[in-house]
Amino acid sequence: MSTPVLALTMGDAAGIGPEITAKTMLLHPELREQATVIVIGDADAMRGGASNAGLDPATVRVIAEPAEATNDPNTIEVLQTGQSLKHVPLGEIHPDAGDGSYRYVVEACTLAKAGEIDGIVTAPLNKAAMHAGGHMYPGHTELLAEQFGVENFSLVLSAGDLYLFHLTTHVSLRQAIEDLTRERTDNVIELVAAFSRAMGKPDEAIAVTGLNPHAGENRLFGDEDADILQPAVEAARERGLNVHGPLPADAVIPQAVKGKWNMLVVCYHDQGHAPFKAVYGDDGVNITVGLPVVRVSVDHGTAFDIAGQGIAREASLVLAAERAAKLSLGWGEVWEAAQAKAR
Numbered sequence: 001m002s003t004p005v006l007a008l009t010m011g012d013a014a015g016i017g018p019e020i021t022a023k024t025m026l027l028h029p030e031l032r033e034q035a036t037v038i039v040i041g042d043a044d045a046m047r048g049g050a051s052n053a054g055l056d057p058a059t060v061r062v063i064a065e066p067a068e069a070t071n072d073p074n075t076i077e078v079l080q081t082g083q084s085l086k087h088v089p090l091g092e093i094h095p096d097a098g099d100g101s102y103r104y105v106v107e108a109c110t111l112a113k114a115g116e117i118d119g120i121v122t123a124p125l126n127k128a129a130m131h132a133g134g135h136m137y138p139g140h141t142e143l144l145a146e147q148f149g150v151e152n153f154s155l156v157l158s159a160g161d162l163y164l165f166h167l168t169t170h171v172s173l174r175q176a177i178e179d180l181t182r183e184r185t186d187n188v189i190e191l192v193a194a195f196s197r198a199m200g201k202p203d204e205a206i207a208v209t210g211l212n213p214h215a216g217e218n219r220l221f222g223d224e225d226a227d228i229l230q231p232a233v234e235a236a237r238e239r240g241l242n243v244h245g246p247l248p249a250d251a252v253i254p255q256a257v258k259g260k261w262n263m264l265v266v267c268y269h270d271q272g273h274a275p276f277k278a279v280y281g282d283d284g285v286n287i288t289v290g291l292p293v294v295r296v297s298v299d300h301g302t303a304f305d306i307a308g309q310g311i312a313r314e315a316s317l318v319l320a321a322e323r324a325a326k327l328s329l330g331w332g333e334v335w336e337a338a339q340a341k342a343r
Contacts, residue, residue: 016123026059042086052310118294154191163192182231205242207243207245291335296327
């Protein structure tokens with residue numbers, strides 16, 4: 001099969017994105033054997049990122065389109081998108097940096113729609129900066145979903161064979177409870193099943209975590225588990241899916257870490273993110289399932305506190321690029337399966 005072309009969006013110019021992107025591009029030549037990687041961002045910010053990482057800023061080369069990429073492991077090939085961000089100070093929220101991080105993602109989506117790239121890899125953006133730049137999205141996931149016109153999608157944290165699908169993500173805990181509906185639960189369970197089928201595991205067991213302590217303890221600690229999650233699980237089982245739950249999160253997530261479950265559905269952001277990051281750290285990535293093109297991201301933020309110091313770790317971004325390269329070749333099957341009607 002042909003080598004995929006990946007667009008790596010630089011993220012927020014004021015954060016660690018340019019630095020970890022430079023390290024990924026220049027310190028990991030093995031990545032170029034798996035994919036052709038181009039950076040979508042700002043050439044001046046990338047030169048700064050390379051310098052901060054102790055690398056040669058002269059390796060940055062501006063290209064006009066993905067077809068011009070040579071994939072030389074000694075270069076950082078950048079598709080310049082918008083104005084230079086050389087004036088943006090490191091470690092501070094800046095509207096121009098926020099606007100830039102938004103535009104890089106939009107450009108990657110445009111290239112994907114045109115068939116010029118096969119996958120998207122995203123360095124971290126800063127939500128407050130993006131809002132300051134006039135783009136009111138909760139995060140990458142929602143922006144990508146809008147760009148591709150999809151409504152059924154999920155943020156998925158992954159490490160190895162473990163995948164944590166989220167019913168809700170970047171909203172307050174109060175809003176997450178309101179957003180936890182039977183329809184949303186049905187849709188995400190179907191996404192998990194579709195993803196599993198496309199990965200060649202149609203009978204993979206799916207665990208749904210409870211919202212409340214002890215999954216509600218027979219309504220002692222809330223009614224959502226019994227009124228929303230349980231009916232969705234039962235309906236999915238009637239459709240022939242191997243779904244279990246709702247199960248107490250404090251029991252099922254440790255079981256998943258130990259290998260009992262590979263596919264989990266969690267209810268809200270911190271229910272999935274906190275234990276995942278505590279266990280896996282740089283060994284984890286963020287995948288968006290439900291898009292027509294694969295998108296994989298780091299599982300950390302912009303780290304303004306260490307921007308420009310040359311100490312940011314690129315391990316998660318390298319892993320994201322490797323995972324995107326691997327998944328992109330068969331993502332068409334994932335997309336088709338995700339669009340299938342509930343069975």
